[in-house]
Amino acid sequence: MLALQAILMGLAVTLVQVGGLAIDVIRFHAGSTTTLPTLPLEFTFPVSWSPMKQVVSLVVAMIVIAILRAALNYAYAITSGTLVQRKIVVDLRAKVYAKLQRLSLRFYNDQPAGTIINRVTGDVQATRMFIDGVLVQLSILAMSLVVYLTFMLRIHVGLTIACLITTPMIWWISIRFSRTVRPMYDRTRQLLDDLVLRVAESSDGVAVIKSLGRQEAEIKRFHQANDAVENQQQEVFTKVSRFGPLVGFLTQVNLVILLIYGGYLTSIGVLPLGTGLIVYAGLLQQFSNQVGNLSGLAGSIQESLTGARRVFEVLDASEEVSPPASPWTPDRVQGEIDLHSVWFEYQTGQPVLKDISIHIRPGERIAILGAVGQGKSTLLSLIPRFFDPQCGIVEVDGVDVRQWDLKTLRRSVGLVLQEPLLLSNTIGANIAFGVPGATREQVRMAARLAAAHDFIEESPDGYDTMLGEFGMSLSGGQRQRLALARAILTDPAILLLDDPVSAIDPETEHEIMCAMETASAGRTTLIVAHRLSTLRGADRVLVMEGGSIVQEGTHSELVRQTGPYRLVAQSQGIEVTN
Template sequence: MSANESITTTELSNAKVVVRLLRLAWNYRGWCAAMLVLQAVLMGLAVTLVQVGGLTIDVIRFHAGSSALPPSLPLGFVFPVAWAPMQQVISLVVAMIVIAILRAILNYAYALTSGTLVQRKIVVDLRAAVYAKLQRLSLRFYSDQPVGTIINRVTGDVQATRMFIDGVLVQLSILAMSLIVYLTFMLRIHIGLTIACLMTTPVIWGISIRFSQTVRPMYDRTRQLFDDLVLRIAESSDGVAVIKTLGRQSAETERFHRANDAVQSQQQDVFAKVSNFGPLIGFLTQVNLVILLIYGGYLTSIGTLALGTGLIVYAGLLQQFSNQVGNLSGLAGSIQQSLTGARRVFEVLDANEEVKAPLDPWKPDRIRGDIDLHGVWFEYQPGTTVLKDISLHIRAGERIAILGAVGQGKSTLLSLIPRFFDPQCGIVEVDGVDVRQWDLKTLRRSVGLVLQEPLLLSNTIGANIAFGVPGASREQVRMAARLAVAHDFIMDLPDGYDTMLGEFGMSLSGGQRQRLALARAILTDPAILLLDDPVSAIDPETEHEIMTAMETASAGRTTFIVAHRLSTLRGSDRVLVIDEGAIVQEGTHAELVRQEGPYRAVAQSQGIEVTK
């Protein structure tokens, strides 16, 4: 694979990934700010709720005679003189209920904001960006990347990436804000008690950093193993007919179990690390509570610290502080998951596009279909030449057949015309203009492509034919189907053009799928038609139908036909014989069968009479 589009897991350091993630988060700064504001208000209400609860206890103790001094209300407020003790207590309880209701409403608003940001903004936008980039990458990229890896990057890795915004960045901000708020109130209550209760905090931070470094490679390995699992599923689904035919169901099931067990084992290792980390952090935070009860209880007993607004409020604040510190276990895991997923997503987004659109593209109103190749050399991997010094001139409307053994470069030659690849050396021209100067959309819409195994979508027959021209009328679709000799069999189906096709159109025969693909190509009215071995896997009777369709479709168009059956090539204006990436013979069918060479040998092997 070209270095331009290679993907490695070492290109992006954690620092670079974090910078990219921060840039991504900046795009959603309004939503993040709204979440932080809601959390700040919730935090203030939580502190207020704890304080009111402590105040209520002090009011009860004062009126019960357990305290000599009346508790002071915040902000200088005082109870009305006429209020009885029970009225004072009830007013505080009502205030607590109101605060609790406000917190519930704001928690709902926070959950709604977070859900909207994650599922309707970040995931949708990022997944669309990754998919759009995948559409721009050349076929070379797909030849090197397993399908499981591609699927996983668009799905699971995107989810892991968005986790950095809502599960890491926002949560870290909330954590920092919480620690500052709770620490400030705790220091206001008693500085010495705060220092004593937080002695374990540096230890917790050190353990968290060490844990994060340990699990990072484990999460990388988990994503790789999950790629393999998705690949197993994709391969077995696509090849189910072969698997059943060869009786390999048990073997494939065993392969899947091994891949699944590898993922499970890796996840268990990660879970074991997280499970050990969480209780350890929890234990250290509970040590703080023990210190509070011993030292804080002593301060309360000697009258230095009030019970309600002092010890009880402090206990509530310390518990909130400890909960935030305890979140480090989940936060550390989220950081590593998001960094692993983000690295894989950014590697796709950063992959250089091998085939780039020109700055000032050539976009003609009319295309004739003249094609010239000048000294074209091409290789997929350095040192492995696929095409060698190919030079050709094809007139507009000419029909060219290509013959050659498997792997000799026939399909590669065709792929250079719509510029799926660029040659390492040489020039490919359409209508006298280098394809690298063409507007890519204009060029490719001028080329109709029918593959050996055509792609049909899970949609109606009419929608499949109109795939390249979504706004085509039904009459235009019918006309294209008639030219492809597909109209009659379509009308024999229960719902005609509205018949729904299953995945890949497997409910149709090979010949029917080919004719639909040909109709789809015809509908775009291409000046150039590329037929890549469209009759290799069908029977002779169906071949006759396809040939009839191709004769009609190729009329007036520059046409390339790749085939192994000479019966498919006989009506061509010229036949090119390719061997080891080079053109070794060129001429009409009648000329080539009279010459000694590969073409004559193939004709004899297929029982075609040859003359000298």
Template sequence: MRLLRLAWGYRGWCAAMLVLQAVLMALAVMLVQIGGLAIDVIRFHAGDTPSMPTLPFGIRFPESWPAMTQVIALSGSMILIAVVRAALNYSYALVSGTLVHRKIVVDLRADVYAKLQRLSLRFYNDQPAGTIINRVTGDVQSTRTFIDGVLIQLSILVMSLVVYLFFMLRIDIGLTIVCLMTTPIVWWTSIRFSQAVRPMYDQTRHLFDALVLRVSESVDGVTVIKSLGRQSAEIARFKEANDLVQTQQQAVFVKVSRFGPSIQFLTQINLVVLLMYGGYLTSIDRLSLGSGLIVFAGLLQQFSNQVGNLSGLVGTVQQSLTGARRVFEVLDAAEEVVPPDDPWVPETVRGEIRFQGVWFQYGDGSPVLSDIVLKVRPGEKIAIMGAVGQGKSTLLSLIPRFYDPQCGTIEVDGVDVRRWDLPTLRRSVGLVLQEPLLLSNTIGANIAFGFPNASREQVRMAARLAAAHEFIEASPMGYDTMLGEFGMSLSGGQRQRLALARALLTDPAILLLDDPVSAIDPETEHEIVSAMNAASVGRTTLTVANRISTLRGADRIIILDHGRIVQEGSHEKLIDEAGHYRDVVLSQSSSESQP
């Protein structure tokens, strides 16, 4: 039904294509009929038939026209019809190309990408990157074939069969019935074939997803692969995935290759029957040679060709259905984070945050956060500490509504974040991740990514606040220096400071720092910590950290263990308590004191 509703949106274009095909079909029938008529005219003038054949619409040649003139007139009509058909075929190609490449694919790809932007991070946690890329590209192409390769072609097929059947019945009912006895077998065979190949097309898409994922992972991890000398192993892994795709596609190809000739063979039997029975009718003068047998043969050939197209059509149906199912899985995916009907837009944001009985889990797993109760005052600096997998990053992700908790509420300035205008909420929250994402663009454009209309002076101010201005100015073209993919030409500390500048450009009231110094060397760490301390002045700041240098400057430190807050207090308070914090401090102090 979704595919039919999709096609309905382009009904004007589809109708134009069908009208053009109907005219082309009518002209094709006229060509066959005029060809047969020309043969009968020649036979009449040769004395093989006693009467002049009747022209369409009761038209008669002038008696003064010699035989050759009549034949030339009929031949000229055929040439004229052929020219008109060529022009109409060109028009059909233009309409079809515009519909497919400028309408359906562009619109559907844009719809899928827009939906991906609205889905919560939970969807991305469950879907490999290769699968998502493949759905936006290959599956969209497969889906559009339902309209031009299935719906339109099926309509043309049905229309053709009806038209050719009508004209064949007009010539001779008995001959038509005898010649089409194989048609039910063809339809039954096509249905069985369709049922057999659909799982094979599904498996092909899954294997191709795995192949795309393999390429994506190898490109992202090329440094690790080369450093460990794993090139040969990765080539072998890619070859294995590629061979699986090839084997599966070959299995589909073999099945389709067998089906096509089988259908063609069944349809060619019709012509054998025609020559035998139709020839007999002609020999006893029940059927004329030109406008009877030869025209019937032309119509039957066209009819058989359309039936033969079932082999390609059945394969296209299964490809389009497989691609459409995967595309509509994205378009129909529930939007977990739904904007409120009456969004709350504050005049100013103070930055107070309150967690009240918050529980959160991914899928059917164990809770990642359990009964979190926490109040953060405006301008307060909170550090969050805990072992890997204790819910620290998840806690931060709930504030800008990347996810919604299963139980409890998160409030910003006393208002549930579910009631906030979502763009306003996220503009009020600056986020710096452990691995910052930089785009293939200029340094200035990367900083201004969240605020494209920012002036160059505003960009510079954010960079100064993030301690990034100095190294930017030292770059070859300053703020106009182009960065490569993911900013790999920069050091880790430089990328982190650009990410901090980007987060600060919108002057957010809340700053979330997700362990930004975990992968930074001690010297660079000092620069980043200094930049973070300067950036957090006057802002509510939550920092995920495990290094004492970062934790020490916080107003309050939260210790998470198995998703629960087990300790809370200042550095001085927690260092005097037995527990996880003091153990980590003593461990790090011991490591630093060793030569």
């Protein structure tokens, strides 16, 4: 690309020089001068050529150069578009998305959804602008200024110094402008994040918005966010609009100096008209145009730098959960789990888990009871190593999970969340999401174990029925059973169930509990639950308060002890006796 630009600049200079040469030839034959101008590379016109033929040959040369420049400009546009749009943007977007998949859940907890979406879309385009509109253009600008300045100095040093007297002022103004607008572009990106987040939230919560009759209020909130973006962009536009004409005015001052001083030098015979003043005017105009591009380039630098910085924040973000240098991959996973004096905190000084020590035997079923915010889900997330504890060790089959091959560890753990994620795809594809190569019979078997086969067969296209976004066309119980089938299909040694029946009616709860009973057979199972109907079937129950385990035992043992478990049992109408 830069090589093409160098050739294009060389052709531009040559075109101007040939034009000036043509003017001097015409003046010679018109009798205005007594010396025939020298052709490039010491060439001379053949003696037999008439004045008209000499001028026509120069005009033809100008036309050929112009055609060649047009062809090279086309080649440059194609090369630039292919490199930037088809390679850099596509590859960079893929790299950002791939890095997002590797980052820990802590990153997602700290970043709003609108910000993440904007980094993959708008910020990648801003990075493209930084590469194409800043780095490439700055290289072209530097090259252009060197080329044009060299030729201008060759024509007349004093005239060049006089004509470029405003250039230092332009650079100073540009630096001041950049420092002023940089925070404004940062603020614009933040407001765009808020706008995208507003759309995402209202789209996900449309049922709640409609049920509460809040459409007008949400429209008003969107307009406020949209107006904030508009006002911020208008403020930036005002700054840029003032900067551009000021730079343009200063570059035109150079032309005034050229006409006064250059005209004087031509009038006293120091500077030729065509190859001197006219060529110099063309070079100065090109030089001034490049300097004038600073007005747009300075704004592009700050706008694109903001987006590029946000993209590279993702690419350079440390992977909190990184794979070990020599990962351990067992032939078979037993499902034994040990936590040794585990402490974990999302924010420094605010522990969510405090000195947790548990031993869970292979195939054991453990229920976890506790109020909201007591660390239950965090405890589960440490087993597949979504986070690493600040203190203590989490082991699976006697090996620290930090030494496990991450893919092997996570494929050995089946996870069913309170709000299962279903994709906009067929039912069969959703079940086989973790095992893309699964046969239809394997998918059916997993669905049967999860008590999902019957309602799937009743769907319009069975396992080929397309689900809408997040599977909202299904009931809560149906979504949970599909999520359970998806977890079962991976044949995990460990099954983690994060309160999967909290929002389910009693009849559906019974169906899901039966399905979970079947699915958990022979697997180490941890289930977060609040209903005693779920807790009764556990081999052991862990009761958590304030990030610590305050009670441990079977249902029959705990219900007879004074403590949180007994209070929960009484609140659900269970008669307890000492």
